[in-house]
Amino acid sequence: MLVDNRIKFRHLVGFLEVARLRSFAKAADAIAVSQPAISKTLKELEEILGSRLFERGKSGVVLTSAGVAFLRYAGPCVQALRDGVNTLRGDDRAGGLVRVGVLSTVESQVVPEVVLRLHRQHPALVVSVATGPSAHLLAQLRVGELDLVVGRMTDSPEIRGMTFEHLYSESMALVVRPGHPLLGIAPDERGALADYPLVLPLAGTTIRQHADSFFVQAGIPQPLQRLETLSPALSRRYVLCSDALWLAPLDAVRLDIRAGELVELELGIREPGGSIGFCFNSALPLPLAAQWFCEELRQVAGELGASSIT
Known part of the structure; x- marks a missing residue:
């Protein structure tokens, strides 16, 4: 026809x-x-x-x-x-703009690696990154203000009508500064956690649901004194300067744990944490630069984001 x-x-x-x-x-x-x-x-x-x-x-x-x-x-x-x-103009591998919404779950390790690799390949590529709660970023995606959103978001109602591609599953980790008084506590002493400040994701976010589930599984109440934020930088600084506990996505603290700057508090519990992936609006065109980003994201996620990596 x-x-x-x-x-x-x-x-x-x-x-x-x-x-x-x-x-x-x-x-x-x-x-x-x-x-x-x-x-x-x-x-x-x-x-x-x-x-x-x-x-x-x-x-x-x-x-x-x-x-x-x-x-x-x-x-x-x-x-x-x-x-x-x-x-045909010879610009297909040189430049472009990709607008990405990034959740805290992938802000510290996966996305920086993707941007690094793309900038090696495309000398004039601009990567514009917006951060915030999944509801806010998905709303921007729906109206075309973003090309894609990366992170944990499958439980968000705003994802309806969007296309989501799973990359890997990521667990949560309870971390503290080196030398913290709770390091080495026995399983029957878990109740002592309630005496220390706690860093949690913002209420109402997808990742907060998994954080709350962690404490339910541990059978202990959340401390009354809490810092609620989606900022890895603020969370990390606060924990390093205090006796606070940080229940974080593993990707956000993996490098710190490897470097010995943070220590995982072992309680014999591992909250699955949910699916990490990227979301796009299939009703709107995906620019070539955004397609490059997706291709590199799949590669990096396969190398760095698999749950078997410790």
């Missing part, structure tokens, strides 16, 4: 920008045309397709069911054409 030759590149670009920004005015600014011009462009496209693509709602312009269906094909089509042009 032949493609209707009335559909032009400007129709597809205009459609994608309105879908991404959920506003005719913002989309018009993004592609440097007037709002009446982009409105006319989208009206032409709807007439060609014989379907209404957008509805105006209280929160902005939203896709109709026909719009959602068309988005799955229009996005990859435009991105493939752009990638082809870059390839």
